[in-house]
Amino acid sequence: MNFPPEKYSSESDMNLVEQKNNSQKRKIIKHLFLYGAMTNTDLGRYVKLSTPKIISLLNELKNEGMIEELGQGNSSGGRRPNLYGNKEDAFYIVGISINIYQTSVAIFNAKNQKITGDHILPLTITHGISIVDPIVQFTENIIQEKQIAREKILGIGLEMPGLVDSETGINKTYLVSNRPVAEVFRKKFGMEVLIENDAKTRAFAELRFGAAQLKRNVLTVHLDWGIGLGIIVNGKLYKGRDGFAGEFGHLPMVDNGILCKCGKTGCLETIASGTAIVRMAKEGLKEKRSSLLGKLVDENPEKIDIINVVRAANMGDQFSISMLANVGQWLGKGMAYLIQIFNPESIILGGQISEASQFILPPIQQAIHIFCNPELGNEIEIKVSELGSQAGIQGVAALLLERVLDKK
């Protein structure tokens, strides 16, 4: 049990110096996790300490089995520096992604390498708190299979849709019960559990590993069944008072619009989300407005999902393309709001729909030009995410790491 998270956790009976040392060690481990092997000098730039001090910390960490020397780096004409990196088995993090219709689990080692294959459990989130036990069982099996010592697991990061307050561990939308869902998981797993909203974990993944890496003010829009907004301001993930910031999909966009699942009418989500596309596609199919899309789903409207529409569009289906263009226009108008409010460096578009970026980006750009002040709208960079479907799970794992390691 005398493992880093415990050992380096802030204890009140520590003196100032010990606290500082441990905080610096945690910083080093975090840095090596996120950015890989580094030299003493690189780390010095980051933790602002003199060479002798860093070397002494690195030696302590080496003796504790946390890090190892990894040969020598390059020099531009001088002695070659030693490289230090986390030891693969120094610790592990478990990432769990609960989506509407399935749950994925992955385990990462101390080098931020995913050491598991694809583990997917089909489960419907609307079934509520009853899906907790299967998820725990599924995860425990993977941990056992990989023969990872429990005390080497830093904790479990869990991303899910809905109004998630990571401080209290409550999800107000899904998996609602009389106790905070994070606590339910914590009890069952017997270890640290962090829950976070999926749009935010993906934004965090972009910030640490993706297109937002060197930027300070970036928005990420995740398009799947709903519309998720991730906000990065001043180089940090923004969550708001309760963690509910980013309810972009429920901005009222249309007067007397369609009823949204949130109870209001005319939300952006009713006209520019995966749900909206499927609704429009079903209507179109009934009216026989597309033969290609119909074929893809065997003429069964219930089989329509975002991927079918994206595929049909990519195959040249006019009806699907026009639906995507329509979604793009509305989304672009919404983005114009965001750009004027945030003046971000870029907006990163993610989710299944982004595979149709050729159809959706032009109308977005057009709407931005129409609705945005040119000083703000002309310079904005709209990109498609390069992180794959694992972004969320990677993000929530990193988020957990930072939460554990940033304590105090």
Place this chain on the structure above:
Amino acid sequence: MNFPPEKYSSESDMNLVEQKNNSQKRKIIKHLFLYGAMTNTDLGRYVKLSTPKIISLLNELKNEGMIEELGQGNSSGGRRPNLYGNKEDAFYIVGISINIYQTSVAIFNAKNQKITGDHILPLTITHGISIVDPIVQFTENIIQEKQIAREKILGIGLEMPGLVDSETGINKTYLVSNRPVAEVFRKKFGMEVLIENDAKTRAFAELRFGAAQLKRNVLTVHLDWGIGLGIIVNGKLYKGRDGFAGEFGHLPMVDNGILCKCGKTGCLETIASGTAIVRMAKEGLKEKRSSLLGKLVDENPEKIDIINVVRAANMGDQFSISMLANVGQWLGKGMAYLIQIFNPESIILGGQISEASQFILPPIQQAIHIFCNPELGNEIEIKVSELGSQAGIQGVAALLLERVLDKK
């Protein structure tokens, strides 16, 4: 010239210890400026140093003439602590507020006390760069009158409306010239000049001296001729990539709406700002829809301004009250957008129109209930600013102080 800003400025030929010392001294001065007299222990909590070290820094600052002992504070049963505070004449900051129709100047001492009366110069900002010389002259006269040594002036903070980039010192909307307007002022004054957008300086004033003091996520809405939004996230003022964040007044709210001065149509500002109120009031006056408002302006529509309308409303004028209610509804819808995006702790309403808060707050609340997710909208606190008209000038002065003192 060996005055604090110079003396404590980060010089590359300083060693680490000296740099750290100076940075800590700057922190102390900043803290004493913002929060007044403090004890050694209070400061220790803030700069995280041991008592002997802080005492030694305080003694150095005392010898340098920056701070002084101010007798003793209270104790809950023990030796009474020494109080330390900035010396009034340690340094001065000049604050200038350029509004649409007038410019105000004030000087603050090192205790953040305003040492000048009300100095107001009627000047129209749309006259462009030609107003710079009169402003400089006006300010220099006040400095001379107060007999303040130039080298004791930390710098000049300048707030103004428009798209202001405080990094480059450029205002894209007003006072446009071939050189950054901040540089023009800097040259003429021969000292540090910071320019910032007025909505942001007011938000900063709320953060440091007003209702946002102990909060982390707050929005401020300033209502005068336009609508200004100030954004405080994670306890910091947010500015966006170019400093243009917060263009709330130009969100497109109405399809086929009135032409806005920004070139687009249907902006929030066309229906919910001082400009909009005056336009509506003029139309109403022509149609003889209000006798009270007419009397207040001697039946001359050109004399209508926000204050007249607010006064008429407070005197019971139905027409003025209904205009304010209308503005409140639109503003409330706009705020619903902001609340869903930011999930803030509170929204602080400022500007002349807030004197009519009894007429404008209820429709705002109503609109929030209609357009906002109840989880976000029900708990939001909408307050009227308690800082007076000097908030902006105080804010920009504090902003300049922090910019100078936070360097490195």
Place this chain on the structure above:
DNA sequence: ATATCTTTTTAATTTTTTAACAAAAGTGTT
């Protein structure tokens, strides 16, 4: 092979903290 450039190591110096003690002021008991 020599000069140059970098990183690492070592030792000396400086800085900061810890901890013990002294001083000052309030609290409570007799």
Place this chain on the structure above:
DNA sequence: AACACTTTTGTTAAAAAATTAAAAAGATAT
């Protein structure tokens, strides 16, 4: 009201820690 007790602050000296500076070691270029 005098006295001891407690609490908090301030001072000092010893101990610990971190930095600086100098030297050594390792690598590259001329």
